[in-house]
Structures are given as structure tokens and as C-alpha cells.
Amino acid sequence: MGEASRVVDFAVGSETFQTWYTVSGDLKSGIRPLVLLHGGPGFSHEYMRCHAPLLEAKGIPLILYDQLCCGNPTHLCEKPTDFWTVALFVSELDNLLEKLGVRENFDLLGHSWGGILALAYVLDRQPSGLKHLVLVGAPPSISVWNAECRKLLAQLPKDVRETIERCEREGTTDSKEYKEAEHLFFVRHALSLDPPPIGVQRTMAEVGKDDTVYRALFGYSEWDVRGNLGSWDVTDRLKEIKQPTLVINGAQDETTDACAAPLFWEIPNGKWVQFAKSTHMAFYEEPGRYLEVVSTFLTAHVG
Numbered sequence: 001m002g003e004a005s006r007v008v009d010f011a012v013g014s015e016t017f018q019t020w021y022t023v024s025g026d027l028k029s030g031i032r033p034l035v036l037l038h039g040g041p042g043f044s045h046e047y048m049r050c051h052a053p054l055l056e057a058k059g060i061p062l063i064l065y066d067q068l069c070c071g072n073p074t075h076l077c078e079k080p081t082d083f084w085t086v087a088l089f090v091s092e093l094d095n096l097l098e099k100l101g102v103r104e105n106f107d108l109l110g111h112s113w114g115g116i117l118a119l120a121y122v123l124d125r126q127p128s129g130l131k132h133l134v135l136v137g138a139p140p141s142i143s144v145w146n147a148e149c150r151k152l153l154a155q156l157p158k159d160v161r162e163t164i165e166r167c168e169r170e171g172t173t174d175s176k177e178y179k180e181a182e183h184l185f186f187v188r189h190a191l192s193l194d195p196p197p198i199g200v201q202r203t204m205a206e207v208g209k210d211d212t213v214y215r216a217l218f219g220y221s222e223w224d225v226r227g228n229l230g231s232w233d234v235t236d237r238l239k240e241i242k243q244p245t246l247v248i249n250g251a252q253d254e255t256t257d258a259c260a261a262p263l264f265w266e267i268p269n270g271k272w273v274q275f276a277k278s279t280h281m282a283f284y285e286e287p288g289r290y291l292e293v294v295s296t297f298l299t300a301h302v303g
Contacts, residue, residue: 017073019065021066023100034106034107034109036064038066042211042213047203047281050284068088097127109294112280115136133244135263140233148254167181185223191285192285215227243269244269275290
């Protein structure tokens with residue numbers, strides 16, 4: 001079976017929106033599907049298509065979707081900032097799982113913000129049908145994330161740091177010089193491949209068209225999250241996660257060891273794998289080992 005792309009209705013109060021999704025593989029094959037949650041916040045699914053070898057090599061059906069106001073679905077630029085909450089995206093994910101009929105048997109992989117969403121979904125809904133959880137570059141605490149990113153900023157060349165600090169003081173974070181300084185941080189800690197792969201380029205093009213969700217949840221930068229995610233912290237609830245959980249980060253990841261470690265320490269059935277040659281996207285920087293680690297984990301026996 002090839003790829004099928006459709007939309008499902010998603011009701012929020014008295015309004016109904018649409019969630020765009022695509023399925024690669026056969027959901028009726030008897031092989032448990034993997035649901036992929038893209039990051040951002042506000043990215044599209046495009047850059048997560050690099051997980052296709054999991055279907056090709058292991059037959060694992062893949063479900064990708066664009067979260068509300070990201071990529072293909074309904075765009076809602078007019079919605080106020082307080083509309084965009086973690087709870088909204090948890091509800092959208094749960095609605096999609098129900099509409100696709102996979103809620104009783106599925107695996108979940110979230111990258112970055114997608115990992116935050118995965119954590120929120122597991123803790124809020126306690127899904128009995130979830131068999132494996134994969135968290136790639138996912139921080140359980142935004143305050144720790146902010147502090148660690150500031151440490152990484154301090155390691156940038158002096159002129160780059162000064163440009164970032166001046167633009168932040170002056171409120172010119174949309175300027176060309178700020179974007180160029182920001183790019184150096186991203187190459188060091190988000191994705192070392194420059195130029196980035198085509199899937200990442202397509203995703204970033206979508207963010208360029210509509211950054212509503214990023215602005216609402218994060219704010220203006222990676223290292224000073226002041227949006228609706230600013231106070232998000234589930235560290236003290238990680239013990240509630242019962243599913244086997246794979247934690248992944250890169251040696252130069254903006255999700256530093258201090259960010260990732262609590263997931264391993266606190267989740268009862270957790271495993272942590274760090275990728276020595278990677279930043280925030282090991283699936284592009286070390287694809288062979290990454291896919292081997294993930295596929296081995298997903299196909300492990302679940303009692």
C-alpha cells in the first residue's frame with residue numbers, strides 16, 4: 001500500500017477545523033503503526049519523512065500529520081495567543097488517533113516540541129494503547145531548556161553574541177543581522193548540515209509563511225521561551241509514564257544532557273542513547289545508526 005493523504009475534522013468548542021495527515025503503509029497489516037510528531041512549534045511534517053526506511057525495512061506503517069496552523073491544515077493567524085495551548089494540540093492528536101482507529105495499538109515518536117507534545121499526551125490521557133514512546137531532543141522542562149541554551153549562546157564568538165544581545169535589547173530580532181547570528185547557533189546545535197536537507201528546507205519555508213504557533217508557544221527565539229510554553233515543566237510527573245521509552249539527543253544538541261537526563265532518571269522503563277556526531281536532528285546527521293536504534297526499540301517485545 002502506498003501513501004494516502006486526507007483530512008479529518010477537529011472540533012474545538014463550537015468551531016470545526018481540519019487536520020491534514022498522511023499514512024505510509026497499511027494500517028491493517030497487523031504491524032503496529034508509528035505516529036510521528038513534528039517539532040517547531042509550528043513546523044510541518046515534511047522533515048520527518050526521513051523516517052520512511054522504518055516502513056521500507058521493517059514494514060512499520062507511518063502516520064504523519066501537520067498540527068493545526070502548520071503546513072497543510074487550517075491556518076488561524078487571527079486567533080489570539082491564548083488559543084494556542086498544549087491542551088489544544090493534545091486534543092488534536094487524540095482526535096486523529098481516534099479517527100484513524102489506531103488508539104488501541106500504536107507507537108509514538110516526538111521530536112523537540114513534538115516530544116513535549118508526546119509527553120503531554122501520555123501524562124494527560126494515559127493511553128493504554130501506546131506501546132512504545134520515543135523522545136528525540138525533547139526537554140521536560142522549559143526553564144532548564146532556557147538556561148542550557150543560554151550556556152550554549154555564551155560559547156558563540158564574541159561578535160555573534162554581541163549582535164544577538166543588541167538585537168534583543170533593541171527589539172530587532174527580525175533583522176537580517178540577527179537571523180545571520182541565529183543561523184550560527186542553529187548550525188552548531190540544531191542541524192550541522194548546511195545547506196539543510198530538502199525536507200528541512202520545505203519545513204522552514206512553511207514556518208516562513210506562518211509563524212503563528214511558534215510565536216504563541218515559544219516567542220521570538222529558541223533560547224528565551226516566553227510564550228505559552230514558558231512555564232511548562234513535567235519533570236515531577238515523569239514517574240507516571242509506564243511505557244518503554246527511548247530518549248535520544250545529540251552530543252551537541254540544544255537539548256543538552258541536563259535537559260534530557262531527567263527523562264532517563266525519572267521514567268521507570270527508560271533507555272537513553274546519545275549520538276556523538278549529532279546536534280538536534282540525529283535522524284539526518286547519523287541516519288543509519290539512528291534508524292537501527294529506533295527500529296530495534298520499536299520491534300522489541302511488549303508484554
